[in-house]
Amino acid sequence: MPYDPSAFPPFAVTVDLVVLTVRRHALCALAVRRGEPPFQGRWALPGGFVRADEDLAQAAARELAEETGLRAHDPAVPVQDNGAHLEQLATYGDPKRDPRMRVVSVAHLALAPDLPAPRAGGDASNARWAPVEELLQQGGYGRDGEPVAPLAFDHAQILSDGVERARSKIEYSSLATAFCPPEFTVGELRRVYEAVWGVALDPRNFHRKVTGTPGFLVPTGGTTTRQGGRPAQLFRAGGATLLNPPMLRPEV
Amino acid sequence: MPYDPSAFPPFAVTVDLVVLTVRRHALCALAVRRGEPPFQGRWALPGGFVRADEDLAQAAARELAEETGLRAHDPAVPVQDNGAHLEQLATYGDPKRDPRMRVVSVAHLALAPDLPAPRAGGDASNARWAPVEELLQQGGYGRDGEPVAPLAFDHAQILSDGVERARSKIEYSSLATAFCPPEFTVGELRRVYEAVWGVALDPRNFHRKVTGTPGFLVPTGGTTTRQGGRPAQLFRAGGATLLNPPMLRPEV
DNA sequence: GATCATAGTCGTCTGCCTGACGATAAACAC
DNA sequence: GTGTTTATCGTCAGGCAGACGACTATGATC
Numbered sequence: 001m002p003y004d005p006s007a008f009p010p011f012a013v014t015v016d017l018v019v020l021t022v023r024r025h026a027l028c029a030l031a032v033r034r035g036e037p038p039f040q041g042r043w044a045l046p047g048g049f050v051r052a053d054e055d056l057a058q059a060a061a062r063e064l065a066e067e068t069g070l071r072a073h074d075p076a077v078p079v080q081d082n083g084a085h086l087e088q089l090a091t092y093g094d095p096k097r098d099p100r101m102r103v104v105s106v107a108h109l110a111l112a113p114d115l116p117a118p119r120a121g122g123d124a125s126n127a128r129w130a131p132v133e134e135l136l137q138q139g140g141y142g143r144d145g146e147p148v149a150p151l152a153f154d155h156a157q158i159l160s161d162g163v164e165r166a167r168s169k170i171e172y173s174s175l176a177t178a179f180c181p182p183e184f185t186v187g188e189l190r191r192v193y194e195a196v197w198g199v200a201l202d203p204r205n206f207h208r209k210v211t212g213t214p215g216f217l218v219p220t221g222g223t224t225t226r227q228g229g230r231p232a233q234l235f236r237a238g239g240a241t242l243l244n245p246p247m248l249r250p251e252v
Numbered sequence: 253m254p255y256d257p258s259a260f261p262p263f264a265v266t267v268d269l270v271v272l273t274v275r276r277h278a279l280c281a282l283a284v285r286r287g288e289p290p291f292q293g294r295w296a297l298p299g300g301f302v303r304a305d306e307d308l309a310q311a312a313a314r315e316l317a318e319e320t321g322l323r324a325h326d327p328a329v330p331v332q333d334n335g336a337h338l339e340q341l342a343t344y345g346d347p348k349r350d351p352r353m354r355v356v357s358v359a360h361l362a363l364a365p366d367l368p369a370p371r372a373g374g375d376a377s378n379a380r381w382a383p384v385e386e387l388l389q390q391g392g393y394g395r396d397g398e399p400v401a402p403l404a405f406d407h408a409q410i411l412s413d414g415v416e417r418a419r420s421k422i423e424y425s426s427l428a429t430a431f432c433p434p435e436f437t438v439g440e441l442r443r444v445y446e447a448v449w450g451v452a453l454d455p456r457n458f459h460r461k462v463t464g465t466p467g468f469l470v471p472t473g474g475t476t477t478r479q480g481g482r483p484a485q486l487f488r489a490g491g492a493t494l495l496n497p498p499m500l501r502p503e504v
Numbered sequence: 505g506a507t508c509a510t511a512g513t514c515g516t517c518t519g520c521c522t523g524a525c526g527a528t529a530a531a532c533a534c
Numbered sequence: 535g536t537g538t539t540t541a542t543c544g545t546c547a548g549g550c551a552g553a554c555g556a557c558t559a560t561g562a563t564c
Contacts, residue, residue: 009304010262013345013356052261052354056345091343091358093265093308102304104265104356106343187540205523207542212521229540230530244503245521251496439511457552459513464550481511482559500551 011093012103015060016047016155018089018162019068019110021129022179022195027166028129029159030067031151035126038099039152043135045159046127047105060086060108067127070112084112085178089162097154109162111178132163167196172246174216177237183220185232186210199250209247215240263345264355267312268299268407270341270414271320271362273381274431274447279418280381281411282319283403287378290351291404295387297411298379299357312338312360319379322364336364337430341414349406361414363430384415419448424498426468429489435472437484438462451502461499467492 019030031043046067050059061072064086072086086108093104115129136159138150150156170176170193177184179192190206210216217235225231271282283295298319302311313324316338324338338360345356367381388411390402402408422428422445429436431444442458462468469487477483 008264008301011265011302011356012260013263013265049260050263050345050356053347055347056343056356088342090340091308093302093358095305095307104263104302104308104358106345106356185541202523202525203541204525204543209522211542225531225540227540228532229538230542232541248522250523437512454552454554455512456514456554460515461551463513477511477560479511480561481509482513484512497550502552 009102012101013050014047014103014105015050015056015063016045016092016105016107016158017060017063017067017110018045018107018159019064019084019112020132020162020166020179020196021112021114022192023114023129025191025195026131027163027195027198029132029135029163031128031130031135032067033126034152042149042152043130044152045107045155050106056088056106057086057108060088060106060110064108064110068112068115070110070115072110084110085175086110089158089165092154092158094154105158107158107162109165111166111175113179113181132159136160136163167249170196170247171249172243174237174241174243180237183222183224183234183236185224185226185234186217187227187232189217189235193247197249201250213240213243214238216243261354264353265302266299266355266357267302267308267315268297268344268357268359268410269312269315269319269362270297270359270411271316271336271364272384272414272418272431273364273366274444275366275381277443277447278383279415279447279450281384281387281415283380283382283387284319285378286404294401294404295382296404297359297407302358308340308358309338309360312340312358312362316360316362320364320367322362322367324362336362337427338362341410341417344406344410346406357410359410359414361417363418363427365431365433384411388412388415419501422448422499423501424495426489426493426495432489435474435476435486435488437476437478437486438469439479439484441469441487445499449501453502465492465495466490468495 017030021028021030030046032046034040034042034044046063048059048063050056054062064070064072064084068084070084072084089107089109091104091106095102097103097105134148135151136156137148141147151159166175176189176192176196179196180188186207187203189210190201190203193206194201215238218238220234220236222234223231224234269282273280273282282298284298286292286294286296298315300311300315302308306314316322316324316336320336322336324336341359341361343356343358347354349355349357386400387403388408389400393400403411418427428441428444428448431448432440438459439455441462442453442455445458446453467490470490472486472488474486475483476486
């Protein structure tokens with residue numbers, strides 16, 4: 001027995017993506033330029049409609065693949081390959097958030113290692129990685145001196161919530177490894193924490209902490225010199241997902 | 253310019269509520285009996301359609317008031333009066349979660365102090381507080397010896413997620429006070445933690461921890477003997493929302 | 505009224521973890 | 535070789551948590 005369609009108002013349901021990565025020691029998010037009204041020409045988060053036969057997570061994974069080529073991890077499987085971490089973030093449903101009609105957006109958060117270059121349907125000029133502070137600042141000027149328009153719709157709020165989720169989640173989980181390539185050094189992992197939190201961490205205490213937490217890191221045996229200086233051990237992400245005790249974010 | 257309605261599939265959007273409270277040293281959730289198919293006669297979480305002009309949080313607050321008479325707090329205002337804490341939990345949108353049509357449910361989590369009795373549109377027999385283990389057990393027998401049917405739809409999953417959110421959130425926030433009356437003793441707060449986590453806590457260490465965390469508790473000056481034994485100091489919830497360092501949940 | 509049971513509150517001690525920081529190691533640039 | 539950079543190991547003091555002893559203040563029971 002289907003519902004009486006007059007008994008409830010119809011909604012459009014979309015997924016929007018907060019895709020974060022660390023580039024050049026800065027936390028960056030994927031932004032796409034809108035090609036049509038409303039907010040034509042403004043930057044926005046990637047996203048799209050949920051299809052009739054699609055789960056929300058499937059829709060988010062499909063959008064992520066379309067925008068970045070990344071495959072999403074099965075959340076039940078620990079991070080192993082080069083895929084991105086994908087999780088539901090929150091849902092935004094203010095009646096006026098889209099001027100055209102009633103749209104409820106289920107935002108998702110994706111964490112990815114540094115990628116070569118974004119592609120938005122093949123058009124590179126309409127997609128870019130931008131530092132999150134640049135995307136979130138209101139009416140300032142970007143690094144190139146041009147005025148910065150705020151993100152379309154309520155996407156500044158969504159991005160802000162996604163960044164806060166990422167910042168708090170790397171405290172008590174091993175999610176920071178999702179920003180790293182499959183093999184990485186302790187120093188690279190530390191620079192991820194520093195970029196996401198925007199702080200400087202003591203390399204010695206950080207090294208002691210991450211190598212001393214069981215299941216966080218697994219040495220691969222190899223070493224590298226990627227960053228100059230003494231060669232560093234290479235690690236993969238271990239099976240542990242929850243860090244106990246957590247990494248402590250320095251205050252202020 | 254409205255969307256072309258043929259460009260996207262129409263969805264129904266509902267809010268479902270995980271309303272938790274602590275009664276008789278057990279973590280309980282509000283359940284309502286379904287009066288119509290599908291799942292007629294089965295227990296389910298309270299919920300309903302989001303109206304055309306309503307925000308998601310407004311819809312959740314309205315449903316909460318209809319089912320329990322509780323007013324929800326403005327999330328920006330710290331807990332002071334007898335209202336309930338209300339926050340968005342997660343969104344569930346499996347294409348088959350409702351056999352009738354495509355329904356996306358934005359689940360919310362509410363934490364309330366112990367209430368006299370539930371009312372579901374005035375019909376008490378169709379609403380009850382039930383221990384969460386009882387609602388979540390699959391095909392067992394309840395306290396009264398009658399067989400227990402699983403919750404309708406995917407509500408067991410939603411309830412499970414809500415309980416897990418509550419369990420983890422009282423670790424690092426002062427949310428446990430949302431389960432307490434406006435004035436409460438340290439022992440009452442401890443029994444909240446014990447019920448939600450299902451563990452026993454050392455009364456002395458707990459007392460030291462909560463009274464030593466700045467901003468968590470504010471003494472009102474009064475004392476009480478509600479639980480027998482030596483009179484205890486009464487407290488109100490302080491302004492702090494985040495506990496740093498957090499309460500530690502004993503392992504296993 | 506003495507005794508007991510029940511809760512609440514204050515202390516002590518020990519072990520672990522963290523932050524601060526010195527020291528050494530192994531590469532590269534000149 | 536010297537200096538620079540990054541990685542890694544150690545040391546030490548302070549803080550917090552778990553274990554648990556001791557004392558206090560009420561009501562219940564004999």
